[in-house]
Amino acid sequence: MLQPNINITHKYTKYQTVDCSFTCAGQAIRDGKLLSPQALLNQLQLLSEKTLTSYLESLDGFFSFIWCTATNVYLVSDRLRSYPLFYVSTAVDLWISDDIELLVAQLGLNSPDTLSRSEFLQLGYVTGAATTMAGVSQVPAASCVDWNGSAVTIESCFEFLPTPGRQLTKPDLKQELSAIMCSLTQQLMSKAAGRQIVVPLSGGLDSKALLLSLFQAGYTNICCFTFGAADSWELVNARNLCNQLGVTWYPVYYDSLTFSSLRFDAEFEQYSLFVHSGVSVPNIQVFPAVRILSGQGIIQSDALIIPGHTGDFVSGAHRPHTTSLSSTIEDVAMNYLWKTHYQLRRYCPDKLKLQAKLRDQLIQISEQQSGIDAADLAEAWNFRERQSKLIVNSNRYYEFFQLEWWMPFWQRDFVNYWQAVPQQFRLNQILWQEWVNEFSLQLLPGYQAPPKKPKRHKTLERVGAVLDYFTDRNRLLTVVPFHRWLLYRLRLTKHSGNLFGYLAEKTLLLADRHRYHNAHQRECGRDLQEK
Numbered sequence: 001m002l003q004p005n006i007n008i009t010h011k012y013t014k015y016q017t018v019d020c021s022f023t024c025a026g027q028a029i030r031d032g033k034l035l036s037p038q039a040l041l042n043q044l045q046l047l048s049e050k051t052l053t054s055y056l057e058s059l060d061g062f063f064s065f066i067w068c069t070a071t072n073v074y075l076v077s078d079r080l081r082s083y084p085l086f087y088v089s090t091a092v093d094l095w096i097s098d099d100i101e102l103l104v105a106q107l108g109l110n111s112p113d114t115l116s117r118s119e120f121l122q123l124g125y126v127t128g129a130a131t132t133m134a135g136v137s138q139v140p141a142a143s144c145v146d147w148n149g150s151a152v153t154i155e156s157c158f159e160f161l162p163t164p165g166r167q168l169t170k171p172d173l174k175q176e177l178s179a180i181m182c183s184l185t186q187q188l189m190s191k192a193a194g195r196q197i198v199v200p201l202s203g204g205l206d207s208k209a210l211l212l213s214l215f216q217a218g219y220t221n222i223c224c225f226t227f228g229a230a231d232s233w234e235l236v237n238a239r240n241l242c243n244q245l246g247v248t249w250y251p252v253y254y255d256s257l258t259f260s261s262l263r264f265d266a267e268f269e270q271y272s273l274f275v276h277s278g279v280s281v282p283n284i285q286v287f288p289a290v291r292i293l294s295g296q297g298i299i300q301s302d303a304l305i306i307p308g309h310t311g312d313f314v315s316g317a318h319r320p321h322t323t324s325l326s327s328t329i330e331d332v333a334m335n336y337l338w339k340t341h342y343q344l345r346r347y348c349p350d351k352l353k354l355q356a357k358l359r360d361q362l363i364q365i366s367e368q369q370s371g372i373d374a375a376d377l378a379e380a381w382n383f384r385e386r387q388s389k390l391i392v393n394s395n396r397y398y399e400f401f402q403l404e405w406w407m408p409f410w411q412r413d414f415v416n417y418w419q420a421v422p423q424q425f426r427l428n429q430i431l432w433q434e435w436v437n438e439f440s441l442q443l444l445p446g447y448q449a450p451p452k453k454p455k456r457h458k459t460l461e462r463v464g465a466v467l468d469y470f471t472d473r474n475r476l477l478t479v480v481p482f483h484r485w486l487l488y489r490l491r492l493t494k495h496s497g498n499l500f501g502y503l504a505e506k507t508l509l510l511a512d513r514h515r516y517h518n519a520h521q522r523e524c525g526r527d528l529q530e531k
Contacts, residue, residue, distance in 0.1 A: 002149055004073050004094035006066060007106070011099045011274075012083050012399045025083040025098070026063035029411075032187070040065070056144055056157040060412035064139065066096055073147040079158050080410055081141040081388040082395070084277055088136055089152045100136055100278045105518060109135045117508065118350040119357075122342050124281040124500045125389035127361065129154060131278035132508065138279055141388035160314075160383035161369045162376055163420040173421060174435050180417055184408040185213040188306065191406055192219070196303040199224045200286065201249070203237030205315075205429070205436045206308030206409060212436075212443055215245050223298065227252040227289040229473040244444055250298055252289040259284065260478040267291075272507050273514055275396040281504045283394035285476055294401045304406055305398045310391050311409040314418040316426030318382060320375050330362040332374035337381060344501035347494065361385075375423075479503070 001021060008015045008023060015025045016037045022044075024037040035043070044067060047055050052074075062082035067074045073094055075085050088095040088103050097103050104110065113134040116126045129137045129145075139145050142158040168176070188197070197214060201207045201224040214222055226238035230253050242249035262268045268287065275282040293299045312318070320336050327335075338355060348354065358381075365380045366372065372380075398405045408414065418426065425431040440447045464471040469478070469485050477485065480502045488497020496502055 001068050001070050002073050002094075002147070004066075004068065004096055004147070007095070007097045007099075007102055009097065009099045009102060012396070015098070021068045022065065024063060024065040026078070027061050028063045028078075029060035029187070030058060032183070034061070034191075037065075041067070053144065053155055053157055058412075062407065062410075071148065075139045075145040075147075076157075077139045077141055077143055079142045079388075079412075079415070080392045080407075081139070082392065084279070085139040086131065086136055086277070087139070087145065087147075087152075089147055091150050094147045094152075100131060100133065100138075101515065101518070103136055104133055104515060105522070107135075109133055110515070110519065111135070115350055115353055115357075118348065119354055120279075120281070120508065121496070121501070121504050122345055122348050122350075122354065124344055124504055125385070125393075126279050127357070127385045127389075132511075133278050136278065138277075141384055156364075156368070156384075159365055159368050160380045160415070160419065161365075161372055162423070163416070164371065166420045167422065170425060170431065170434075173425065173431060174438070177417065177431075177435055178439075180413050181209070181213050182217075184411055184414060185217045185219075187411075188214070188304075188406060188408055189217060189219050192221075192304045194221060196221050196223055196300045198222075198299050198303045198305045200289075200305070200307050201226050201238040201242070202308065203234040203241070204308070204312070205432060206311035208241060208308075209311065209436050209439065210306055210308055210408060211241070211245070211247065212439055215247070216443055223248050223250070223303070225250040225252060225289060225293055225298075227286065227474070228254055229475075232473050244447070250293060252292055254288065254474050256475050256478055258288050258474075258478075259476055262287075262479050263481070269510060271396075271400050272503075272510060274400050275393065276507050276511055278511070280389050280393045281500050281507055283390070283397070284479060284499075284503070285474065286394065286397050290397050290401055290403070294403065299403065301402070302404075304404050306406050306408060307395065308409065309394070309407070310387055311414075311432065312429065313382070313387060313391075314409065314415050315429045315432035316418070316421075316423075317429050318379065319423070319427060320378050329372070329374040329377055330359055330366060333362050333377040333381065334359045336374065336378050341386065344498060344504060345494075345496050346491070 006023060013025050015023050017023045018037045018041050022037065022041040024040060028035045028040050056076060062078055062080065064077050064083040064085050075087060075096065077085065084098065086097055086100045086103055088107055088109065095103055095107065111134040113130055113132055116130040117132050120126050120132055126132060129140050131138050140154065142156055144155050144157055146153045146155065197219065199207055199211050199222065201211060203226065211224065224238065224242055224247055226235050228234050235251055239249060262284065271287060272282045334355060337358060342354065362377055362381060366377055395405045421431060466489065469482065477499055480497060480499065484495065484502065485497040487493040488495065496505060
């Protein structure tokens with residue numbers, strides 16, 4: 001059996017080891033059944049190399065694992081990179097850890113990956129298998145990294161692309177969706193086993209659907225919370241819904257000090273490093289709420305958090321309206337993604353290199369299935385990169401405070417269902433909106449859908465976008481020093497003044513400083529030992 005150097009710190013969650021050959025985090029599901037690490041290993045041992053990828057595609061749940069065989073070492077991530085793994089490979093050795101800083105320190109890999117850092121500052125995360133540190137790789141979402149003792153290959157186990165051939169009517173689709181939601185809710189209740197289930201309730205479709213499903217199933221140990229300005233649209237709608245259902249609900253009010261104070265918060269610095277791991281910028285909007293509610297014991301220590309993300313993505317909210325007859329689908333998708341997501345800095349010195357990298361990634365995805373268009377391609381890239389490394393990575397909120405999470409809307413049946421829905425029903429979430437509203441009426445006779453967020457006049461919208469430091473109701477942008485934002489708006493600095501751009505720069509500097517400090521301490525320790 002190949003013996004890589006494995007050093008697991010249980011940074012994000014607890015790993016379990018079976019027979020010295022299999023190390024697993026999280027929980028995999030197959031055919032609706034939760035698999036123990038031993039059961040998962042037993043099934044893997046029955047496979048051949050040819051059937052491994054199709055088996056991995058059939059797995060549900062949230063997990064990562066390391067499997068050592070006589071001829072290969074496999075590092076596997078679920079569809080969303082729920083529990084990150086990092087590795088360093090050479091012609092003769094493989095080092096693996098769930099903590100990138102441990103690999104950097106152990107192997108003395110202090111050289112930055114210049115292009116990946118540029119991408120991180122432009123995008124907010126590093127795509128593919130790279131990290132901000134040269135020589136250290138991450139296991140991408142929905143991937144199997146295979147080391148044969150001398151070389152590494154990476155194979156994708158899933159792409160979010162349309163499933164052709166199904167042409168169901170809207171009533172049939174709604175009926176099928178109801179059955180899937182019922183099944184997911186039963187799995188969720190089995191997972192919770194009577195524990196407190198906490199729903200971060202935004203007042204939107206996704207978290208509302210989760211709450212209503214639990215209510216219909218008769219689960220009573222539910223706690224909801226909503227954060228924001230006291231008179232915000234989200235708080236008003238969440239309060240009304242919980243009052244109608246008789247569900248416990250806690251508001252967490254944000255003001256101008258909520259985020260500006262984080263600039264000098266030592267715990268927030270620890271959280272930023274915890275989230276970053278050489279790949280991702282930290283999400284911040286839920287951090288104050290979770291810290292307050294867990295600190296007060298409102299969120300119980302054994303609670304199961306069920307964030308609603310990202311039902312809106314799979315149901316079509318992020319599907320672009322982009323077509324072109326004069327360019328390839330890869331070029332159309334690349335231009336759309338660049339203009340939409342690669343915008344944290346006004347000037348990107350590595351624009352051509354990053355666009356070439358993005359285009360290569362899109363070509364790899366397009367080779368997986370024929371007959372797709374640029375919108376399909378952009379969604380598939382979004383699923384593989386943005387959803388896993390920015391959206392799902394926000395679950396680090398809960399792990400930082402030693403809380404467990406589960407995401408029903410990223411489970412296999414729900415995602416596969418939306419892959420098969422005709423695009424005319426996914427566009428602008430037509431089907432999902434209708435289903436949630438009809439489900440609400442079924443459970444709450446006389447229920448009226450909440451009014452949509454009030455839209456301002458286009459002129460006011462433009463002014464608000466320019467003066468976002470003052471117009472953001474939740475005051476998220478106040479984490480950015482005012483002078484930094486002002487210089488950015490006046491185009492008097494090369495540094496970013498938007499939220500994620502500022503956080504990306506700050507996090508990168510913080511990680512470098514932390515790494516240098518630790519290296520200096522190790523050097524001083526060695527000097528003392530020699531003396």
